[in-house]
Amino acid sequence: MIMANISIVLRSHLRHGTAHDNAAHRRARRPGHHDRRRPPWRNKDFRTLFTASTLNQLATNTGQVAVPLLALTALDATAAQVGALATLSTLAFLLIGLPAGAWVDRLRTRRVLIASDLARAALYASLPVAQWLDALTFAQLYAVVLLGGCATVFCDVGSQSVLPRLIGRDGLVRANAAIVTLMAVANIAGRGAGGALVATLTAPFALACASAAYLASALRLTRIGATPAPPADDRTRLTTRIREGLRHVLGHPELRALALNSTLSNLGGAIINTMLPVLFVRELGLSPASLGLFWAAGGIGLLLGARLARPFAARVGYGRALVLSLTPATLLVPLLDRGPWLWLAGAGWMLAMMTIGANNVLGVSLRQHLTPDPLLGRMNATFRFMLTGALALGAATSGLLTELTTLDTTLWTGATITALAWIPLALSPVRKRAEGV
Secondary structure, eight states: OHHHHHHHHHHHHHHHHHHHHHHHHHHHHSOOOOOSOOGGGGGGHHHHHHHHHHHHHHHHHHHHHHHHHHHHHSOOOHHHHHHHHHHHHHHHHHHHHHHHHHHHTTTHHHHHHHHHHHHHHHHHHHHHHHTTTTTOHHHHHHHHHHHHHHHHHHHHHHHHHHHHHHHOGGGHHHHHHHHHHHHHHHHHHHHHHHHHHHHHHHHHHHHHHHHHHHHHHHHHHSSSSSOOOOOOOOTSSHHHHHHHHHHHHHSSSHHHHHHHHHHHHHHHHHHHHHHHHIIIIIIIIOOOOHHHHHHHHHHHHHHHHHHHHHHHHHOOOHHHHHHHHOOGGGGGGGGGGSSSSHHHHHHHHHHHHHHHHHHHHHHHHHHHTSSSSSGGHHHHHHHHHHHHHHHHHHHHHHHHHHHOOHHHHHHHHHHHHTTTTTTHHHTTTTGGGOOOO
């Protein structure tokens, strides 16, 4: 009798175990499913996207150093003109950022990413050609940074929207940590190399290298698996789809706080960064390589923040990790001068970037987790509209404020805004979130 009962129990256990194993197997085979314990590197498409993003980020960071330095050295640009270049480079997010999200939700993302890289490769290549032909003008510089910004809109929205579809939502924190780490390394290498290339081989050569990197990124993206276009309701008007994205972000207390935090960080950072070439090259007489190294220090901060984000959140809680901030360290940046003050300002910039690096990992993962697939493009576009719109506003403010007041006033304004960026998170439900995604 006992053996019969044991036999019944064993058969029942095996049936349930088999059903459980089959369910697990079905989940593993389900498109988009990803075990959170499985490194994203085992996904071929993620590796391809990561490699292309590496080239893309190196090109972008090199261009961000080389374009203003080309304007300063070749065309003797004023502070206002440098500010105008920085403004136009991000103005596209204000002009087409929101409709871009609705368009990306209807398009095959791989084609969007490839087209954006090819466009920027051609645009950046036109600058060294014009310089070597002695035909470079501010009109061309303005057109290149504006059109390049339009391509960047689609690249940024598309890359953040395709990630959950490639690896599944359970792997987002690991994947975003890898992407933000990449951005930090590219910030270090790209801006450091950009400054060195400008110092040794001139700005046109640095821009030619950036163009080649964009082209290589586009070629690499052709090897990614085809990304199906998300189902779109053609009967829905574009303005209605845009409003749905805005309502999703601004109507959600956690997403709204994340957007405000990043907007303030970008606004203050843009006010500072726009005038750094003027401060380094014109006011202090330092080399472009020194400017590249200062920006590279910020990249080191981003790298450290990205690598420490997951263990820090596991230790103190997801919400507290997002709220705890080192951004007040930006108040050391306006002290920048020759000698030890340069090192002190660099240390402050690096510490502030640590917070931004950690928040990029945790915040981006959280907002992707809180957004259904049909809204991913519009959610990312709404964030990009606010975040990069803040860059455009900050760049314009930086140039205008420097013209009307002093460079020191501009730097202190940017540093103060960045130092207060943690407040929206502290006043929101994010601070109570014990776990993330």
